[in-house]
Amino acid sequence: xxxxMIDVDAVRADTPACHRGxxxxxxxxxxxxxxxxxxxxGHLHREAEVGGYRAYAERLEDLEAGYGxxxxxLGCEADEVAFTDSATRAWLAAFxxxxxxxxxxxxxTEVEYAGQAIPILRRAAEVGASVSRIPSTPSGSVDVDxxxxxxxxxxxxxxxxxxxxNGGLVNPVAPIVSAAHEVGALVLLDACQSAGxxxxxxxxxxxxxxSGTGRKWLRGPRGSGFLVVRRAVRPRLRPRQVDLRSxxxxxxxxxxxxxxxxxxxxxxxxxxxxxxxxxxxxxxLDLGIDAISAEVRARAAYLRSALATVPDVTVHDLxxxxxxxxxxxxxxxxxxxxxxxxxxxGITVSTTDVTSTQYDMSRRALPEVVRASxxxxxxxxxxxxxxxxxxx
Numbered sequence: 316x317x318x319x320m321i322d323v324d325a326v327r328a329d330t331p332a333c334h335r336g337x338x339x340x341x342x343x344x345x346x347x348x349x350x351x352x353x354x355x356x357g358h359l360h361r362e363a364e365v366g367g368y369r370a371y372a373e374r375l376e377d378l379e380a381g382y383g384x385x386x387x388x389l390g391c392e393a394d395e396v397a398f399t400d401s402a403t404r405a406w407l408a409a410f411x412x413x414x415x416x417x418x419x420x421x422x423x424t425e426v427e428y429a430g431q432a433i434p435i436l437r438r439a440a441e442v443g444a445s446v447s448r449i450p451s452t453p454s455g456s457v458d459v460d461x462x463x464x465x466x467x468x469x470x471x472x473x474x475x476x477x478x479x480x481n482g483g484l485v486n487p488v489a490p491i492v493s494a495a496h497e498v499g500a501l502v503l504l505d506a507c508q509s510a511g512x513x514x515x516x517x518x519x520x521x522x523x524x525x526s527g528t529g530r531k532w533l534r535g536p537r538g539s540g541f542l543v544v545r546r547a548v549r550p551r552l553r554p555r556q557v558d559l560r561s562x563x564x565x566x567x568x569x570x571x572x573x574x575x576x577x578x579x580x581x582x583x584x585x586x587x588x589x590x591x592x593x594x595x596x597x598x599x600l601d602l603g604i605d606a607i608s609a610e611v612r613a614r615a616a617y618l619r620s621a622l623a624t625v626p627d628v629t630v631h632d633l634x635x636x637x638x639x640x641x642x643x644x645x646x647x648x649x650x651x652x653x654x655x656x657x658x659x660x661g662i663t664v665s666t667t668d669v670t671s672t673q674y675d676m677s678r679r680a681l682p683e684v685v686r687a688s689x690x691x692x693x694x695x696x697x698x699x700x701x702x703x704x705x706x707x
Contacts, residue, residue: 320606321691329598330692336661337697342480342508342640342688343665344530344537347591348598355536355591362587371586378586381593385541388596388604389525390516394575397542398589402507402528403430405542408579409503409524410434410472412552417443419471422462422500424486425451425674426479431505432673435474444471448674455482455633459490470500475522477515478508481667481676481684482642483615484634485513488520496521501548507531510541511595512611512639512690514604523548529588532611532639532690535595538588544576558582602691610691611639617695618687621702628705631684642667642684645705650683653705662701 327333329348338346361370371378382393389396399405410431415421421435425448439446450461457475473495478485492502503524506515511532517525525543529535544552554561554572560582562572572578599607618641622628627646645653650666657664668683669676676682689698 321602321610323691323694326602326692327694333692336663337701338663338693339687339689339701340663340665341512341532341534341690342686345532345534345690346692347534347536347595350598351535351591351594354594355587358587358590367586374586374590377593378589381589381596384593384596384600388515388600389510389541389543390518390520391525391543392546395517395543395545397544397576397579398584398592399540399542399580400538400584400588401540402505402526403540405526405540405579406431406503406505406507407434408554408556409526409542409544409552410438410474411555412579413472413501413503414551414553415439415442415444415471418469419444420467420469421446421472421474422449422465422470423447423474423674424449424457424476425678426455426476426481426484426486426672427474427674428476428480428505428507429671429673431474431476449473451633454635455484456635457486457491459487459494462491463494466494466498466500468498470495470498473500473502474505475502476505478506478513478638478640479672479675480508481631481640481672481686482634483619483632483637483640485509485636485638486634487636488522492520492522501551508640509638511599511604511607513608517543517545529592529595532607533592533595533599534690536588536591538585539592541592542576542579544579549574549576549578554578556581607691608638611689612637614689614691614693614695614698615639615641618689618698618702621698622705625702625706631679631681639688639690641687641689643687644681644684650685653685657701657704660704662704664701 382396386393501523506527510527529539530537631642
């Protein structure tokens, strides 16, 4: 593994907790660098000193600059960015704004996450729309040819998971967007597991809406998320949750919605968490997202290769293009038992089960898997340590 792209010693120095055990759960909630921690805690201290409104006013310039900062990371324009308190809130705000009525169709992938599948199924049932699954190729990624055969003028939305929660797959985006746009359908990209570990260029991909979180690969705080809504599609959306942040009360009986993506924001939010997210974005931009991606992919590939040598361990990752999530099982042991065994020895992993990705895991007869997700601050000797524990 060539670690010259990122100064591993420096990023590990910024992450004191990575020296205490082996952290393999950045797909759950990663370890923030001290720069993020200092920003969050520092602002909370300032709120305690002068009150939330004054502390907010002192950082208004930084908060405004944050829209351009996030746009730089995602390859979009500053007025196409909104901040939320989670990826779920961002995704729901966008999905609820997509007009749906009886006879309309929504297409989903076979790796759809429960956080999206549940509201899609519920709303489709309420309005009389239908939900159809796009088949996967034998390698696991979205079958673009099958998608094209499913598209017609009734398709209003394609819900696309960029990276599923339960494996290393990276789905293709550009060809799916191109096909959907041929029939006028919108594409809502769930970048919850890709933002911060996979380069995303919204303009180049021509994707309509993107949602994501701060707490995973971006290494930001929990309670932070973002939404990208392209200028061209905003007139087609009908935001349902609006308040005095989203609109201006212009007369006793009238109001005017914002014309930019901030129409999807609400008045109240955690300023400390927002500042922490922006610190995480700056940290990622300073390292370079291409460098981060290369390091993360290399660590995951190293771990997959090592796990393949361990008797009774089966890796379950899919796709020709794989990222930093490694999923596996151990014969004769439940994933929960494996997780507990590893955690007791200072190795942090997580598990994901069929209720999170019902379509995919039911199709593959996998009730649950162990998920290991090494970030760039994890070293090869630490991965060897984790594999040695499994081998023993």
